[in-house]
Amino acid sequence: MARPSGRQPDIPAQVSRRAAGVEPRRRRAPAMDKAERRRAILAAALTVFSDHGFAGARLDDVARHAGVAKGTLYLHFADKEALFRGLVEQDIAPVLADADAVVGLFPGSTRDLIDRLIVLITQRVMGTPAEALVRLMIAEGPRFPELAAFYHREVVSRGLAIVRKIAQRGLDRGEITSDLAVRFPQLVISPAIVAVIWNGMFGAFDPLDAKAFLAAHRDLLLRGLGWRDM
Amino acid sequence: MARPSGRQPDIPAQVSRRAAGVEPRRRRAPAMDKAERRRAILAAALTVFSDHGFAGARLDDVARHAGVAKGTLYLHFADKEALFRGLVEQDIAPVLADADAVVGLFPGSTRDLIDRLIVLITQRVMGTPAEALVRLMIAEGPRFPELAAFYHREVVSRGLAIVRKIAQRGLDRGEITSDLAVRFPQLVISPAIVAVIWNGMFGAFDPLDAKAFLAAHRDLLLRGLGWRDM
Amino acid sequence: MARPSGRQPDIPAQVSRRAAGVEPRRRRAPAMDKAERRRAILAAALTVFSDHGFAGARLDDVARHAGVAKGTLYLHFADKEALFRGLVEQDIAPVLADADAVVGLFPGSTRDLIDRLIVLITQRVMGTPAEALVRLMIAEGPRFPELAAFYHREVVSRGLAIVRKIAQRGLDRGEITSDLAVRFPQLVISPAIVAVIWNGMFGAFDPLDAKAFLAAHRDLLLRGLGWRDM
Amino acid sequence: MARPSGRQPDIPAQVSRRAAGVEPRRRRAPAMDKAERRRAILAAALTVFSDHGFAGARLDDVARHAGVAKGTLYLHFADKEALFRGLVEQDIAPVLADADAVVGLFPGSTRDLIDRLIVLITQRVMGTPAEALVRLMIAEGPRFPELAAFYHREVVSRGLAIVRKIAQRGLDRGEITSDLAVRFPQLVISPAIVAVIWNGMFGAFDPLDAKAFLAAHRDLLLRGLGWRDM
């Protein structure tokens, strides 16, 4: 078992190790530019993280899903956490930017604006990577304070700001009378969050119709805020 | 997975509290019987799983928190997953049973009833192991479908039934006019869920005052449901 | 290749992975007390480090040489560097302590004392683990400043102190007249160091007879220091 | 740091680093012919190997230090070991050739000759790449038997031959009477070796004044060899 401990002039380990591999290498992936590859990795990461959570995810799986070698991941992301961060940075900002734009330009009533946003959310979040990402953030956020702070700064506070803007707009236009939505914008968002969580956990056997659910919320909310049609 | 059915007494006061009598001093095991030890393990597990998630939790830590040896865990639970299952299956009933009782017996207005429930939730959930458990279920549920189903059956559906009962009671008493809360009881619960999540993620630097938040929700909700004081 | 990325209620990775292993475990190593096992690990480490250097050594090999599992190493040493440190701490002190004792008690002439120490060195260092360790320290020391400092403090400075004591003793007894060995005790040690290095590098094809070499050094040294027989 | 966020193909680190020289870089290979490039690589290799040892050295670092791409290394050296070999085989001759010439031509006394050599060593070795090389050989030699043999043949034996020549010259001139330095020329070299090692390991906190140390050695040595002024 034990190599005799005498001084044997053996070949340096590092060198001899590699020399053993004789089979031909697998063909290298064909041209794919950096951004494309990065996207592929992020897509794979979303799948794997979403299936197993952060700690449970294996970078091996991410690499396989992305169709790259393990080492390649590290050419794009410093480590597992950076990969996670990249995910949040990529998939959520666009939706928020769009929502912000919609709110800024929307000409109609607050009710119609809310409807518009519900459509935006159901189409751009529910059933998309963004939804999985929200779920992932909720699940892993508490364990990654820095990531949670980043998410709060980049996503949550901006989302709530949009809500406040809408609510204030409604007040200004005399459509609603209560400022509760300005003071507690989270109330407006809560059902969407819960819908995401619900379908993630129970969707398989007791799905929640997000569209109808959010519409009901809209009615309840507007009435609660003193809605009067104008 | 099937928990032996049947009602468990509310916080079963442990059978015999080391009834006055001669304690036969064994050299080995300290004074802690099997059930007691099991509870200690589950309590430790809640802490550790809640802090690190399922995959991130170390049984070493659970054992240390519980004050037992690592091997001892395996005398009570087949493996890490069984421990997690035991955790969720254990401390679920009490709060719900209480809530159910309150609703059944409550004499006052629906508004007061809701207030009563808010107090119940803020006092019996927020800041207690139950809150950690909710958070844990949200985080890990998607990865444990059977457990999610169990949770849905034992907790969520019962909780929503209570909500429905309250809403129906309000309708019956003519206090509210909308049946939205009957059709989408999740709307009523959403802010509480979000409050738990919020404080878990952002509590450190942007805490949400759950009491005020839920009170605002109550006002919005009641008005939205057509509340009229009677 | 890629698992379908849909939400499959698959068994948590962590659990299923282990479940695959079905073969019977290797029998556990029979009783061996902690100290004994620690010694076995250190002996193995000396062999492996000595053969491959610090960076080139594989803990896998250390474990195999020691006849323990890889994880067991970490029950005794925090990491690879701690293992290295343990090596230095264990194998060198005894020789120094012995040398110190010899010098303190020796009754004869300085020449005889030096002869005695040459015997000590050739017998207790040359061809023993201590020799490999000295070689190892010389090779790796520059890369491990803390270890070098420790080595300097625990080994080198103590060794030089012994040399100084001998030289001073010779001066006091009127056997030698130069204080160069007090001022540069490293001069006295150098040939021993070089003998160790030499035989490590060239011993296989051009061995240096350490005994004769050190005896020559003794003669040269004593004459250089003004030796006069008394 | 404030790189404009435009869509400029971002500048490879490699190039930008070199940009220290202000002149605009041509797109392709700078004016550097094969031999020049090879020398640059070897110089870089000396630095890196010397800092980290063979196994610990990263070819990435070597490439960066040399200002070439990693792949380029392989156009000049078959693999890591070949690079190491090339390193040792390269810058060996000069110092020895010089030393040899000095000895052959020197007109003065042996004492003065030795002084001359001390100057040569302290100036041409200490603090130069050659010193790093000696240290490197000492550290890695045992792991590269062939290289050690080469080193022995090309450096050590030639160095010792020079020492023997000096000693014999002293005997012939009647300046010394002992032939110990002819029989054990390593004795003459030892302190220089130890000085190199010492300062490599302990130089940071307990530096050894090589000049004074070697002068003391010279005195001790000459007297030990029976020096008499003529």
Added chain:
DNA sequence: TATGAATGAGACTTCATTCAT
């Protein structure tokens, strides 16, 4: 020829699980 992104074997380390005491 030079490049450097890609590769993948293999390093160190962790930790769920087992079992001799």
Added chain:
DNA sequence: CATGAATGAAGTCTCATTCAT
């Protein structure tokens, strides 16, 4: 029953080497 040292599979990350450009 309880213990905790031991196990070893599997994880993340590194880096010598290759090869399409």
